[in-house]
Amino acid sequence: MQTFGYGQLDPSNLGSQSDLDQFMLRQFLGRVRTVALVKVIAVHGGGTGAGPPTVDVQPLVSQVDGQRNSVPHGTILGLQVLRWQGGAAAIFVDPLAGDIGIITCPDRDSTNIIKNKAVGVPGSDRRFDLADGVYIGSLLGALPQQYITITATGISLKDTNGNTLVSSGSGWALNGNLAVTGAITASGAITAGLGGADQVGLQTHKHSGVTTGAGVSGVPVPGT
Numbered sequence: 001m002q003t004f005g006y007g008q009l010d011p012s013n014l015g016s017q018s019d020l021d022q023f024m025l026r027q028f029l030g031r032v033r034t035v036a037l038v039k040v041i042a043v044h045g046g047g048t049g050a051g052p053p054t055v056d057v058q059p060l061v062s063q064v065d066g067q068r069n070s071v072p073h074g075t076i077l078g079l080q081v082l083r084w085q086g087g088a089a090a091i092f093v094d095p096l097a098g099d100i101g102i103i104t105c106p107d108r109d110s111t112n113i114i115k116n117k118a119v120g121v122p123g124s125d126r127r128f129d130l131a132d133g134v135y136i137g138s139l140l141g142a143l144p145q146q147y148i149t150i151t152a153t154g155i156s157l158k159d160t161n162g163n164t165l166v167s168s169g170s171g172w173a174l175n176g177n178l179a180v181t182g183a184i185t186a187s188g189a190i191t192a193g194l195g196g197a198d199q200v201g202l203q204t205h206k207h208s209g210v211t212t213g214a215g216v217s218g219v220p221v222p223g224t
Helices: 017-029 111-116
Strands: 035-044 054-059 076-081 100-104 134-138 147-151 154-158 164-168 171-175
Parallel strands (some): 076 134
Antiparallel strands (some): 035 054, 054 076, 147 154, 154 164
């Protein structure tokens, strides 16, 4: 049995030439993409020390026919990803498969510009096409487990290991171990609770060569 699809034209669109013209305009405007909600299907490349990745995405708002039957979109391959960057400075937060975000669609085919990173002609006559979309960030995501928060009162950082760094009017407060490679220079006093240096506890160490009276003790004893 032969089956037929349903279009979106209905009798109300045939009342006059104006009604028909409006229907045709709506159909043409429906082809103009601005932004779209998408799900990230796969991520290619990216990472710290590399250029931005590309992503394969699926638009989440399905197409419908004249009978409101759903027609899901297929996967759109190799879209560019926005990275917050200025000159040689950048913040690396690449998307992951499963993320939900938004893409914006340039008004011209930008493949030649992406390839050559210079002024050029459109790669084709297509306009406002999903194939030229740029993934610009996450939306409807899960509660973050590591983050940077900037408010009117200061800045705080938290990672997935529970380490935090929080600013306030009295300075920075670090919660977590700190491993430093290189020298530490402090212009003010250093106040410490428990601590050590070269296997010598700052509050608990003992000295060698101790004598009573006004003599000077020997060096601290390692391991104390």
